[in-house]
Amino acid sequence: MGQSVGAVIKGVVIVRDLGYIKPPMATHYPKIGRLESAGALRDHWAQLGWRIPVDDRPAVGTASPLHQPFLLAGRPVGNRWCIHPMEGWDGQPDGSPSDRTRRRWQRFGESGAKLIWGGEAAAVRADGRANPRQLMAIADHIDHFVGLRRTLVDAHRACHGTTDDLCIGLQLTHSGRFCRPHDHRLEPRIAYHHPLLDPKFGIGTLPGISAHVWTDAELDGLIEDYVRAARLAREAGFDFVDVKACHGYLLHEFLSAQVRPGPYGGDLAGRTRLLRTIIRSIRQVVPDLLIGVRLSVFDTPPFVAGPEHGVPMDYAKCLPYSFGFGVDRADPLRIDLTEPIDLLRTLRDEGVVAVNVSCGSPYYNPHLQRPAIFPPSDGYFPPEDPLVGVARQITAARDCKQAVPDLPMIGTGYTYLQEYLPHVAQAVVRAGWIDSVGLGRMVLSYPTLPADLIHGRPWQRKLVCRTFSDCTTAPRNGLVSGCYPLDPYYRALPEAELLRRAKDT
Numbered sequence: 001m002g003q004s005v006g007a008v009i010k011g012v013v014i015v016r017d018l019g020y021i022k023p024p025m026a027t028h029y030p031k032i033g034r035l036e037s038a039g040a041l042r043d044h045w046a047q048l049g050w051r052i053p054v055d056d057r058p059a060v061g062t063a064s065p066l067h068q069p070f071l072l073a074g075r076p077v078g079n080r081w082c083i084h085p086m087e088g089w090d091g092q093p094d095g096s097p098s099d100r101t102r103r104r105w106q107r108f109g110e111s112g113a114k115l116i117w118g119g120e121a122a123a124v125r126a127d128g129r130a131n132p133r134q135l136m137a138i139a140d141h142i143d144h145f146v147g148l149r150r151t152l153v154d155a156h157r158a159c160h161g162t163t164d165d166l167c168i169g170l171q172l173t174h175s176g177r178f179c180r181p182h183d184h185r186l187e188p189r190i191a192y193h194h195p196l197l198d199p200k201f202g203i204g205t206l207p208g209i210s211a212h213v214w215t216d217a218e219l220d221g222l223i224e225d226y227v228r229a230a231r232l233a234r235e236a237g238f239d240f241v242d243v244k245a246c247h248g249y250l251l252h253e254f255l256s257a258q259v260r261p262g263p264y265g266g267d268l269a270g271r272t273r274l275l276r277t278i279i280r281s282i283r284q285v286v287p288d289l290l291i292g293v294r295l296s297v298f299d300t301p302p303f304v305a306g307p308e309h310g311v312p313m314d315y316a317k318c319l320p321y322s323f324g325f326g327v328d329r330a331d332p333l334r335i336d337l338t339e340p341i342d343l344l345r346t347l348r349d350e351g352v353v354a355v356n357v358s359c360g361s362p363y364y365n366p367h368l369q370r371p372a373i374f375p376p377s378d379g380y381f382p383p384e385d386p387l388v389g390v391a392r393q394i395t396a397a398r399d400c401k402q403a404v405p406d407l408p409m410i411g412t413g414y415t416y417l418q419e420y421l422p423h424v425a426q427a428v429v430r431a432g433w434i435d436s437v438g439l440g441r442m443v444l445s446y447p448t449l450p451a452d453l454i455h456g457r458p459w460q461r462k463l464v465c466r467t468f469s470d471c472t473t474a475p476r477n478g479l480v481s482g483c484y485p486l487d488p489y490y491r492a493l494p495e496a497e498l499l500r501r502a503k504d505t
Contacts, residue, residue, distance in 0.1 A: 118171025
């Protein structure tokens with residue numbers, strides 16, 4: 001049940017999955033708070049078969065590599081902290097922001113992070129929304145996005161002075177298989193029929209859940225939608241757009257469309273054609289707008305709840321596995337970074353200025369993408385110590401960075417580290433494993449974490465995210481997303497009681 005590191009196929013390191021530990025309850029995993037020192041964390045990782053750098057203590061101010069500037073396509077970024085896109089399911093029905101949306105963007109500005117990776121996902125067209133309150137990057141909303149960006153910039157200036165080294169993007173998306181534009185019923189628009197995901201989500205088996213496979217001709221219109229959204233972002237003052245290709249959404253799904261016929265499937269050139277064409281089209285129409293990509297560099301077969309913990313769906317009849325990206329076709333529980341690294345090189349050559357490295361999907365393997373002891377309501381108890389999930393993401397990002405060193409990369413998956421997040425974050429940046437460290441769930445509960453570390457202020461343990469997964473469980477039950485346990489604002493909402501009831505059922 002150990003990890004085999006260092007096997008090489010086609011010149012690329014394959015990180016083999018650790019295997020699946022079988023405690024029936026999350027409490028069987030040691031809690032981070034019970035690891036008494038950074039050394040204890042190092043030792044625990046070593047026992048699990050991983051060697052991850054961990055500094056003994058966080059450095060203060062400019063002594064920390066996290067607080068050093070770096071360049072993004074020649075543009076200065078003031079430190080190595082990044083805020084991931086964090087949706088709240090709290091926009092207006094027409095796709096414009098609400099006061100709750102503005103509050104979240106204000107807190108992003110107050111955080112002290114100098115790289116804001118997209119704020120949150122904005123759909124490029126109405127049928128691409130992941131929920132009926134997702135923002136839409138359409139022409140009618142230009143003033144709203146100007147206002148959102150201004151809210152963030154003004155908050156940052158008020159707390160941290162200069163904004164000359166602040167870089168802000170807008171994430172552009174189509175949710176594909178996970179579209180819910182009208183209510184909480186799936187209205188999937190898919191790249192191809194997946195033999196495991198289709199039955200998992202009731203496509204073709206549940207009333208009203210049918211899927212529309214994109215035609216090649218329809219994709220021409222989608223490309224134009226992305227270009228229009230990018231033009232809006234530039235006019236609204238954003239520095240870059242993130243062409244989202246992660247977490248099971250449409251552009252990520254196309255990367256695994258080996259069984260799709262025609263120009264947008266089959267080999268790697270075909271499966272990446274849609275993403276590459278969108279990027280080229282944006283560069284042609286909006287040449288002064290920077291482009292980033294948030295990319296899931298590896299996947300697994302979908303997981304379901306087993307008697308004790310999550311288990312992969314039976315994929316035996318799907319071998320060789322032609323339905324994932326960054327997986328070994330002979331054993332899809334193993335990572336093969338050959339194609340993802342080829343894509344990273346292509347993205348660099350296409351003019352992409354940075355890649356935010358992620359993995360998997362919160363819809364069908366949340367333990368992979370969001371390591372946590374406590375699962376969301378539609379999830380499962382983790383089949384491994386969540387520290388394995390953290391190490392897997394950190395190591396995969398390192399392998400990508402080493403393979404394409406001239407492409408700036410942002411790391412993901414650090415929140416579960418809790419008090420030891422800064423110890424690991426500064427160590428991996430110092431070691432050159434990653435250029436910038438992204439915060440997701442942590443920033444919902446503790447938005448000023450970067451600023452506190454930069455200025456040497458006391459660590460606010462009461463605000464540290466404990467990965468209770470309420471920020472995921474709430475939207476899974478039609479409620480706005482936020483940190484209900486630790487943010488007094490959300491704790492006082494009427495939705496907090498609805499969330500408690502949903503968790504009790």
